[in-house]
Amino acid sequence: xxxxxxxxxxxxxxxxxxxxxxxxxxxxxxxxxxxxxxxxxxxxxxxxxxxxxxxxxxxxxxxxxxxxxxxxxxxxxxxxxxxxxxxxxxxxxxxxxxxxxxxxxxxxxxxxxxxxxxxxxxxxxxxxxxxxxxxxxxxxxxxxxxxxxxxxxxxxxxxxxxxxxxxxxxxxxxxxxxxxxxxxxxxxxxxxxxxxxxxxxxxxxxxxxxxxxxxxxxxxxxxxxxxxxxxxxxxxxxxxxxxxxxxxxxxxxxxxxxxxxxxxxxxxxxxxxxxxxxxxxxxxxxxxxxxxxxxxxxxxxxxxxxxxxxxxxxxxxxxxxx
Numbered sequence: 001x002x003x004x005x006x007x008x009x010x011x012x013x014x015x016x017x018x019x020x021x022x023x024x025x026x027x028x029x030x031x032x033x034x035x036x037x038x039x040x041x042x043x044x045x046x047x048x049x050x051x052x053x054x055x056x057x058x059x060x061x062x063x064x065x066x067x068x069x070x071x072x073x074x075x076x077x078x079x080x081x082x083x084x085x086x087x088x089x090x091x092x093x094x095x096x097x098x099x100x101x102x103x104x105x106x107x108x109x110x111x112x113x114x115x116x117x118x119x120x121x122x123x124x125x126x127x128x129x130x131x132x133x134x135x136x137x138x139x140x141x142x143x144x145x146x147x148x149x150x151x152x153x154x155x156x157x158x159x160x161x162x163x164x165x166x167x168x169x170x171x172x173x174x175x176x177x178x179x180x181x182x183x184x185x186x187x188x189x190x191x192x193x194x195x196x197x198x199x200x201x202x203x204x205x206x207x208x209x210x211x212x213x214x215x216x217x218x219x220x221x222x223x224x225x226x227x228x229x230x231x232x233x234x235x236x237x238x239x240x241x242x243x244x245x246x247x248x249x250x251x252x253x254x255x256x257x258x259x260x261x262x263x264x265x266x267x268x269x270x271x272x273x274x275x276x277x278x279x280x281x282x283x284x285x286x287x288x289x290x291x292x293x294x295x296x297x298x299x300x301x302x303x304x305x306x307x308x309x310x311x312x313x314x315x316x317x318x319x320x321x322x
Contacts, residue, residue, distance in 0.1 A: 003027040004037075004074075007314070008100030009294050012062040014055040017298055021053065023291070024062070026099055028106040031077035036109050038071030038089065041121035041315040042288075043102040045301045046129050047219060052095070059096060066102025068128045069093045069109060070121035071315065088115045090124035090273065092265075105291065105314040113270045118277035126157070126283045126309040127273060128265065133241060133255075134161040135268050138169070140258040141213050141239050145170030150203055150211045152228055153218025154190065155181040157283055157309055158241060162215050163190050164281055174206050180307045181284070203231050216240035216247075219304065225250050284308035 006028045011020040031037045048056070049065040070090040073083050083089060091112035093102030101107065115124045137158075143149055149166050153159040154175035166173050167189050175190040176199060182192045193202040204210065210233040216224065225246045229235045235251035244254045275281035286308030289297040294312060301310040 003029045004106055006100065006104050006106035007291060008064050008104035009066065009291070009312075010062045010064045010100055011053050014053065014058070017050045017053040017065075017302065018295065021065070021294070021298065023294065024100075026104070028098070028100065028104070028108065031075050031080075031108055033078040034080065035077040035094065036073055036080055036083060036089070036112055037075040038069065038107055038109055038112075039074050039315055040069055040071040040102065040105050040107050041088070041313065042070045042125035043093075043104075043107075043312045043314065044068035044122075044126035044129070045103075045297060045310045045312065047301075048129065049103075050302060057096065062099060064093075064095060064098065064101030064103060066104070066107070066312070067092055067095055068125050069102040069107055070115060070125035071107065071109075073112075074106070083112065083114070088121065089113060090115050090121070090127060092128050103291070103294070103312055103314070111265060113266070113273060116270075116274050116277040119273060121315075122285055122288055122311045122313065123276055123283070124273060125311060126285060127276065128269060130157045130161045130283055130309075131165075131269060131272055132262075132265055133158045134165050136259045136262040137215060137239060137241060137255040138162060138165055139263060140253075140255060141215065143169055143171050143213060147171040148207055148212045149173050150207070150214045150228070150231060151175045151190070152214060152216045152224065153177075153221075154185055154192070155307075156218045159215070159217030160185075161283060162217060164188060166215075174203055174211060176203070178305075184282075184284075200227055200230050212237065214238040216243060216252075218242065222246060225252050228252070286310050288313050290314075 043066040089112040094108045095101035155177040173190040238252040240247045286306040288311045291314040
């Protein structure tokens with residue numbers, strides 16, 4: 001094994017993503033013990049990528065973006081014996097300890113799982129962050145069979161995942177969403193109502209009174225926490241993944257403050273990948289872009305209404321999982 005040349009999307013200073021990101025030539029070293037290197041087929045973009053560009057978890061520069069990855073193993077580190085060269089896997093890129101991350105044609109992964117037959121790389125690559133956020137937050141909320149749960153922002157991808165997971169746990173789910181995803185959420189078994197004026201009354205009518213718990217999933221949306229508290233009747237029944245300052249000020253819960261011992265991703269990511277391969281779990285993909293068109297991908301992802309995950313496809317000629 002030896003370092004390989006790669007093209008990566010990186011930033012050399014902090015700022016707005018469209019201003020600081022650029023496409024660089026890099027060398028990706030051999031994987032360290034307990035790591036693997038992949039030829040990247042697909043990488044899902046997340047809001048967390050844009051926060052990294054703005055200085056979240058600041059570290060040595062330049063740095064790359066891209067956490068959610070699917071690709072083909074081309075090198076394994078010492079101690080890795082669960083995959084072989086040529087395996088198609090999905091997992092999480094090392095975005096802290098490397099000069100580049102997943103948005104590249106070669107990446108180092110810190111965790112990985114086999115892509116099941118029938119699941120293409122793009123649909124596999126969008127799973128890790130959204131599923132982890134949804135599962136860990138639902139666990140922290142102690143959602144169980146019979147819980148009446150409001151998922152606010154079910155058109156956001158963590159919310160979309162949370163609806164499906166909560167229904168599988170036997171919860172009754174009320175969801176707020178726009179028209180783009182209302183039919184799909186309704187078909188899953190959720191009771192769906194739009195955002196906007198009168199939302200509190202509409203949710204209470206659907207639920208037959210206060211809900212047991214509220215999962216606040218949309219991007220930061222100042223002013224929404226007070227409405228959600230009114231729906232739940234108690235701020236401690238509301239947990240947000242994004243509106244941190246407002247939640248803390250009003251006594252609601254922030255998921256990052258409550259997740260203390262998260263379930264290992266290996267206990268649920270392979271299972272949901274298998275469900276996705278069978279068509280029983282899904283995260284919508286808004287659009288895919290080649291790596292060279294990353295600016296258009298960033299613009300769509302940051303638009304506030306991409307209507308699904310935005311995916312970069314750095315690789316070519318990678319098996320499609322079918």
